[in-house]
Amino acid sequence: MNQFRLLHFFQPRYREVMDANAPDVVAALVDAGALVVNPLRDAPASVTGGFREGDECHDAITARRPVAEAAIARVAAATDNLEVRRGVGVVGLLTRDPTAAGVPHVVGVRTDGGEDVLADVVVDSAGRRSTLPTWLTDIGAQPPVEERADCGFVYYGRHFRSNDGSVPMAFGPFLQEYGTVSVLTLPADNGTWGVGLVASAKDKAMRSLKNLDVWTNVISSMPLCAHWLDAEPIDDRVAVMAKIEDRHRSFVLDGDPVATGVVALADSWACTNPSVGRGISIGTIHAVGLRDLLHEMPADPVALQQQWYDMTMATAEPWYRSTLAFDEGRLAEVDALLEGRPLEPTPGFEIGKALGAAAGKDPEILRALLDVVNVLALPDEVLGRPGVFERVVELGGGWRDEQLPGPSRDELVALVS
Numbered sequence: 001m002n003q004f005r006l007l008h009f010f011q012p013r014y015r016e017v018m019d020a021n022a023p024d025v026v027a028a029l030v031d032a033g034a035l036v037v038n039p040l041r042d043a044p045a046s047v048t049g050g051f052r053e054g055d056e057c058h059d060a061i062t063a064r065r066p067v068a069e070a071a072i073a074r075v076a077a078a079t080d081n082l083e084v085r086r087g088v089g090v091v092g093l094l095t096r097d098p099t100a101a102g103v104p105h106v107v108g109v110r111t112d113g114g115e116d117v118l119a120d121v122v123v124d125s126a127g128r129r130s131t132l133p134t135w136l137t138d139i140g141a142q143p144p145v146e147e148r149a150d151c152g153f154v155y156y157g158r159h160f161r162s163n164d165g166s167v168p169m170a171f172g173p174f175l176q177e178y179g180t181v182s183v184l185t186l187p188a189d190n191g192t193w194g195v196g197l198v199a200s201a202k203d204k205a206m207r208s209l210k211n212l213d214v215w216t217n218v219i220s221s222m223p224l225c226a227h228w229l230d231a232e233p234i235d236d237r238v239a240v241m242a243k244i245e246d247r248h249r250s251f252v253l254d255g256d257p258v259a260t261g262v263v264a265l266a267d268s269w270a271c272t273n274p275s276v277g278r279g280i281s282i283g284t285i286h287a288v289g290l291r292d293l294l295h296e297m298p299a300d301p302v303a304l305q306q307q308w309y310d311m312t313m314a315t316a317e318p319w320y321r322s323t324l325a326f327d328e329g330r331l332a333e334v335d336a337l338l339e340g341r342p343l344e345p346t347p348g349f350e351i352g353k354a355l356g357a358a359a360g361k362d363p364e365i366l367r368a369l370l371d372v373v374n375v376l377a378l379p380d381e382v383l384g385r386p387g388v389f390e391r392v393v394e395l396g397g398g399w400r401d402e403q404l405p406g407p408s409r410d411e412l413v414a415l416v417s
């Protein structure tokens with residue numbers, strides 16, 4: 001998987017869903033050295049108002065991706081009635097009598113070893129590179145409707161390890177915006193953490209961030225982040241990732257499924273720019289919805305597709321759309337800065353920026369912001385709470401004049417030249 005070596009953070013929603021549905025996974029993550037982190041516990045009481053009852057919902061359990069995957073795989077291996085077949089690839093779908101003309105019914109998959117594996121329902125969870133649309137057209141189905149856009153960001157990341165198991169103190173949020181670039185500082189397992197720079201793919205000047213010295217100089221120029229480099233690096237170079245797409249698929253067109261007996265889960269259904277670290281939480285919300293639906297298992301395969309579509313629209317879709325809106329807004333902001341023109345943000349992006357600026361000034365608004373960031377409540381829900389919108393506008397309306405301390409664009413360009 002292409003995300004294996006890049007920075008990761010598992011948002012609190014993931015921990016919440018796992019606590020409720022798969023506590024063995026949480027225990028395995030803890031055993032593997034995963035870090036439990038909560039800004040309301042760790043940040044100064046002057047900012048948080050002190051840790052309160054209910055703030056545990058903001059506990060995240062997080063680790064580097066390979067560490068988390070190994071822990072989760074151990075739980076899977078010990079789970080009854082679950083067979084994991086490593087190294088086996090699926091190459092296509094098997095069908096029997098179609099449900100209707102032009103609507104094939106899937107009854108299993110063919111592997112790259114030529115084996116046919118039958119199933120009541122095939123769940124495609126092959127990730128952002130899933131080739132399900134091709135498999136569907138191969139069996140005579142209409143392709144799903146796809147929305148696709150290069151999210152426009154490039155990631156430059158590196159991991160570090162302390163010599164005493166500690167992680168650096170955060171002097172700001174894990175994702176900080178510095179004009180045309182953003183910085184990720186993500187604590188992880190066993191005294192490790194990741195530091196990343198996120199730039200626009202259009203920003204040619206920033207392409208030299210793949211050079212270790214350049215990358216180091218840029219992070220070092222940011223007073224709130226520089227101390228995250230004071231440790232032993234784990235990677236000998238900067239890991240770079242580009243051309244990450246926001247991609248969404250609809251498998252029910254005008255109320256009719258393109259096929260029956262097969263469903264797309266998590267990134268196979270929709271995937272977004274990872275800088276806000278939501279993919280795993282959204283995928284987990286989606287998976288729990290599928291589990292619940294399959295417990296009922298409607299006898300009619302068409303009903304299953306329609307109910308899965310409705311479930312997806314009600315649970316995961318709002319998070320996809322909200323994340324996409326954030327991406328588009330941030331990219332528009334970066335573009336405006338690069339082109340030297342004023343930003344004309346959407347109302348949603350404007351209020352989101354104000355929410356971020358207000359959060360450091362009012363513990364209630366901080367909790368509202370964390371609800372959104374941690375995938376616990378959508379922006380509209382948070383802003384609809386009594387008094388929140390007004391307070392956000394009052395305290396955060398001046399966000400344009402409240403930039404984090406760091407290099408100006410000219411200084412940044414000088415650092416990367």
Ligand SMILES: Cc1cc2nc3c(=O)[nH]c(=O)nc-3n(C[C@H](O)[C@H](O)[C@H](O)COP(=O)(O)OP(=O)(O)OC[C@H]3O[C@@H](n4cnc5c(N)ncnc54)[C@H](O)[C@@H]3O)c2cc1C
Pocket residue numbers: 001002003006007008009010011088089090091125126127128130155241244265266267268271274276277278279280281283
């Ligand atoms: C650079 C990067 C950083 C990210 N950082 C974060 C983060 O910090 N926090 C977060 O929440 N999300 C993050 N994400 C998103 C997150 O990785 C995904 O949302 C999540 O992994 C989706 O899970 P999935 O099970 O759908 O797919 P995946 O985790 O991609 O798993 C798909 C699996 O299917 C297998 N597979 C593929 N094709 C076949 C086939 N034909 N036959 C058999 N098996 C197949 C693959 O080998 C893989 O094991 C990041 C993504 C990227 C790209």
